[in-house]
Amino acid sequence: MLKRLRENKSSQGTLLISPTLVFMVGLLIIPLILTLIISFGKRSADGNVIYTFGLHNYIRILGISSDCPGGQAICFDPLYANILWRSLTLAFNSTVLVIALAYPLAYFIARAHPMKRNTFLFMVLVPLWTNFVIRVYAWMMLLRTQGVINSLLGWLAGLVGLHFTPLEMLYTPGAVLVGMVYEFLPFMILPIFTSLEKIDNSLYEAAADLGANPIRTFFRVTLPLSMPGVVAGTILVFIPVMGTFIVSDLLGGKQVILIGNLIQRQFLDARDPTFGSAASLILMAMTLIVTFFYTRKFGFGEEIVAA
Amino acid sequence: MSEFTVELRDVVKRFPTPEGGEVFAVNHVTLQIRNGEFFSMLGSSGCGKTTSLRMVAGFEWPTEGEVYIEGRAMGHTPPFKRPVNTVFQNYALFQHMTVYQNVAFGLEMEGAGKQEIARRVGHALEMVQMTGMERRYPKQMSGGQQQRIALARAIVKTPNVLLLDEPLGALDLKLRKEMQLELKALQQKLGITFVYVTHDQEEALTMSDRIAVMSQGKVMQMGTPVEIYERPNCKFVADFIGTSNFMEGGVKSLENGRASVFVPILNAEVTGYAAENVSVGDEVAISIRPEKIRLADKAGLTQNCFEGTVVTTSYIGSDTRLHVDINGLTLKVWEQNKISSLDPAAYYTVGQKVWLTLFPENTLVLPKD
Structure with a gap:
């Protein structure tokens, strides 16, 4: 047995991946299959699963309804479609905004003196040491009607003698967007920084030497060479933003329900695991489709490095 | 036009040290490089040869003194406005571009038309015997081939001065010897000025019309290979060459x-x-x-x-x-x-x-x- 292991590369490989394999099969593949089975089931009156096979949960999410106000046999109920669309647009907007904020910062850190670079990176990571939920609560403190921002604005207005009506910032889509951008910013900064840092200074010099001014150098050399970082960061940001429910729950309230909130409520409040499972799989499918098309266009970000 | 293509007049370059002091990378260097000449700056690492070359390219600006190219004082002219092109030690090829795109880059920056670019890229690749490699990526090529592409990319803009920073340093001995002869032949064919930085004395003696032997930021002696070898003017040069x-x-x-x-x-x-x-x-x-x-x-x-x-x-x-x-x-x-x-x-x-x-x-x- 040991002898075979010593001589056989492929049994060595099997041994090396087996802990992960057990973990993945036990905690990902099997639960996923269970989720799929449950999603075809029906909710019993006391909130248990009746195992049947039907697509009713999927039909419901897509908004095809037979309970129509006008009395037709079939009509479109946009309730869940709206939630899906809202999740998708929010994830898209958050990702774009995160890129816009992270890129200049990553660029600045990458071009900074090596001695200062670590300090800056450290500062980027510091917020991650605080619990995710606590950081969202902090935003509630800032955005509330009697929160820090409104108090500050009120005080400033008072100084110049203006009447001030507190801004309604919390429980708006904007608050959710701000929260998402804040939470996921470091996950974009780090990969972009890494790919920018890898670009040898002589490439900038070569571009300048060949007649490219700094702007053209950026678009022809810097940006294409840092795309692997942007792609990696996008995957790291887009997927969790699609699925998370804490930020929208705390900062969006009932105004901003995302698919993550929908799933959470099906399992905890509505006690309909069958519908929750179907929603989970729809979320997964949406994320996979978007990621698939995105990576087909831009790659996984390693082509340039690995080619 | 001035008799000299490149001129350094009393150029000084000081760099700050991490300890807060200053160090002379180039210490009052005066050089005159003639039109069409193969001129080498020879010295061991830290002698100031690369810094001098980088000041001609515009990547560094002199602390004191002035660099002239074709009779014009360069001052703080940025590299993209200087009539020189550089072949880098590590080639500095754009990894995300094909060979064609790499060589075409400089011409695109000039705003040349598509047909003109195609013609001139083809010609430059021919000069370095790399015709047929247009669609390769740099990573798919050997060091020697990458070297040739770097050369093609620099000569495609037909500069009057080509700056070469130890371009053969990363090649093995046999290939280096071949490339030395090829570079020299290319220079004669193009009839342009080559300013060549190297620490390899044999390379400098083989290829150069004139050599500046440098040490500690200063030019110790300037002359033809025969002058440098047969009549060194100080113990350092006699010992170094x-x-x-x-x-x-x-x-x-x-x-x-x-x-x-x-x-x-x-x-x-x-x-x-x-x-x-x-x-x-x-x-x-x-x-x-x-x-x-x-x-x-x-x-x-x-x-x-x-x-x-x-x-x-x-x-x-x-x-x-x-x-x-x-x-x-x-x-x-x-x-x-x-x-x-x-x-x-x-x-x-x-x-x-x-x-x-x-x-x-x-x-x-x-x-x-």
Whole structure:
């Protein structure tokens, strides 16, 4: 047995991946299959699963309804479609905004003196040491009607003698967007920084030497060479933003329900695991489709490095 | 246009050190590089040759002094506005672009039309014998091929001056020798000025019209390869270029460029060519190349002729290299094996008494550094 292991590369490989394999099969593949089975089931009156096979949960999410106000046999109920669309647009907007904020910062850190670079990176990571939920609560403190921002604005207005009506910032889509951008910013900064840092200074010099001014150098050399970082960061940001429910729950309230909130409520409040499972799989499918098309266009970000 | 394509006038470059001090990378360098010349800056690392080249390219600006290109003072002109192109030591090819896109880059920046770009890229690739590689990516090519693409990318804009920063440094010896000849041929074909930075003296001697030997931010000597090798102007250059024997002494007399130097270790006077800034009374270094010492088994001239003992011999085919001891002074002597012989008596042996003649015209009297 040991002898075979010593001589056989492929049994060595099997041994090396087996802990992960057990973990993945036990905690990902099997639960996923269970989720799929449950999603075809029906909710019993006391909130248990009746195992049947039907697509009713999927039909419901897509908004095809037979309970129509006008009395037709079939009509479109946009309730869940709206939630899906809202999740998708929010994830898209958050990702774009995160890129816009992270890129200049990553660029600045990458071009900074090596001695200062670590300090800056450290500062980027510091917020991650605080619990995710606590950081969202902090935003509630800032955005509330009697929160820090409104108090500050009120005080400033008072100084110049203006009447001030507190801004309604919390429980708006904007608050959710701000929260998402804040939470996921470091996950974009780090990969972009890494790919920018890898670009040898002589490439900038070569571009300048060949007649490219700094702007053209950026678009022809810097940006294409840092795309692997942007792609990696996008995957790291887009997927969790699609699925998370804490930020929208705390900062969006009932105004901003995302698919993550929908799933959470099906399992905890509505006690309909069958519908929750179907929603989970729809979320997964949406994320996979978007990621698939995105990576087909831009790659996984390693082509340039690995080619 | 000025007679000189590139000129450095009293250029100084200081860099701050992490300790808060300053260090001279280039220390009052004045250079004039003629139109169409293959000019090399030669020195060991840290001598200021690369910094000097980077100041011509515009990647660095002089702390003092001025760089002129084609008679125009460059001041703080950025690299993308200078009429020079650079071949980088690590090639600095754009990994995300094909060979064609790499070579076309400079022309696109000029705003050249598609057809013109295609024609000129084709021509440049032809010049470096890389036709057919257009669609490859740099990572898919060998170091030598990447080197050629870097060269094509730099010459495609037909600059009047091409700057080359140790372009062959990363290639293996055989390829380097080939590329040396090719580069030289290319330079003659294009008829443009090459400013070439290298630490490899053989490379500099092979390719250059003129060489500036640099050390510690200063130009020690500037001249043709023959001048640099045959008439070094100081001990540093004589030592740095090729191999030399040195002995120390004081100048007794000086006449028609010939100096008589008393060498204590030989307890004798040695006559040789005096370098320009040598005068009577100076402590000097006498330098003679190993291949220029005449070896004989009996006394020859009365002057500059010394008896010694062979300490080591090594036969290397074309030459026999000996160490000969004279009063505790060991000299390197290289004897060319001009006569083919299997007879051991035809060669010097360890312990043998020999006579060394240092012909005055082969002997250089140089200022000590």
